[in-house]
Amino acid sequence: MSLSKKFRGAAVVVAVAAMALTGCSSSDDETTSAAPTTSGDAAPALETFTEGKLTIATGEPAFSPWVLNDAPESGEGFEAAVAYAVAEELGFAKEDVVWVRTPFESAIAPGPKDWDFNIQQFSITEDRKAAVDFSSPYYTTSQAVLTTEGSKAAGAASIADLTDLTVGVSTGSTSYTTAVAQLGEDHVQVFNTNDDVVAALTAGQIDALVIDLPSAFYLRDAVLDGGKIIGQLPDSTEGGDQYGLLLAKDSPLTAAVTAAVDALTADGTLAALEEQWLNNAENVPVLQ
Known part of the structure; x- marks a missing residue:
């Protein structure tokens, strides 16, 4: 020491x-x-x-x-x-x-x-x-963007790459606030729970989802088949856990x-x- x-x-x-x-x-x-x-x-x-x-x-x-x-x-x-x-x-x-x-x-x-x-x-x-x-x-x-390898969002490398895609979030969450602030409300689809968002991604109903980074690590490694974290969204005024x-x-x-x-x-x-x-x-x- x-x-x-x-x-x-x-x-x-x-x-x-x-x-x-x-x-x-x-x-x-x-x-x-x-x-x-x-x-x-x-x-x-x-x-x-x-x-x-x-x-x-x-x-x-x-x-x-x-x-x-x-x-x-x-x-x-x-x-x-x-x-x-x-x-x-x-x-x-x-x-x-x-x-x-x-x-x-x-x-x-x-x-x-x-x-x-x-x-x-x-x-x-x-x-x-x-x-x-x-x-x-x-x-x-922080809030992260998560997708799967076969999704249209898999090659995204910037916020601009996401603006023509559909991104899922759970209602009333920090993820929702951050996604709307960075991507615009027109491209954000709202679900009742995070489980619903994950199910929509798996079913191909959305191209990516926004969730806190620790949850993104878990979903990528333990839940999704071919999960991929694209990146973090810039901080919102709401902060995070x-x-x-x-x-x-x-x-x-x-x-x-x-x-x-x-x-x-x-x-x-x-x-x-x-x-x-x-x-x-x-x-x-x-x-x-």
């Missing part, structure tokens, strides 16, 4: 201490039922599940491009790389990171956790905040993990990792 990273990890601890002095919450004096312990010399002010270690959970299995080859310990894939960047920001060396696996639904359920934070594309919602804590966002989804690191409710680590994510956002680390693992590695250009 570089000296600069060590100092930045210490800065996170100082920032959290300052936050505690200015406005402690009622949870500050509570001990989580998972019985976390104080970590080792790398981050002496942080309480972790296992002393001297940072325990990070992800899905079983974990899919590309979030985690390559279902091996988060490699640090390869967007979320694996983000997890290690946060660990370093907190003052933990790579060898002090321990990976565990959890189902998605059990992770968002209330109750004690046997890990420090969990990363597997958890959208930050108010309903979930009643049961768990979230860090600030490490990724905001925000993904956060998930922690136990009132976790003593929430403030420190949030400060680490904020630092990685501010210094451009998260943007660089997104470009490396989601855009360049997957060849998903932003359509112009």
Whole structure:
């Protein structure tokens, strides 16, 4: 670990201490039922599940491009790389990171956790905040154009290439707002659900569909025969779902993990990792 990273990890601890002095919450004096312990010399002010270690959970299995080859310990894939960047920001060396696996639904359920934070594309919602804590966002989804190899849209390389085609979206979604803003309402066909949109694409009723990029990865790899992601649409004013690191409710680590994510956002680390693992590695250009 570089000296600069060590100092930045210490800065996170100082920032959290300052936050505690200015406005402690009622949870500050509570001990989580998972019985976390104080970590080792790398981050002496942080309480972790296992002393001297940072325990990070992800899905079983974990899919590309979030985690390559279902091996988060490699640090390869967007979320694996983000997890290690946060660990370093907190003052933990790579060898002090321990990976565990959890189902998605059990992770968002209330109750004690046997890990420090969990990363597997958890959208930050108010309903979930009643049961768990979230860090600030490490990724905001963009909207992608998905088609199949035999479609008229398969050769599209720009927004202009799509304007004479029929693109499907689900009603009331960010996908609808973005598609109309970029392609025009005349070329957008609206369906009740995303499942209906996918069925229309499979049946050849539409030439392509617009959906958030993570869902596009899943549909391409696990659902569609010959699926192809053409590219991302430029951001709309509506934005997209925000993904956060998930922690136990009132976790003593929430403030420190949030400060680490904020630092990685501010210094451009998260943007660089997104470009490396989601855009360049997957060849998903932003359509112009």
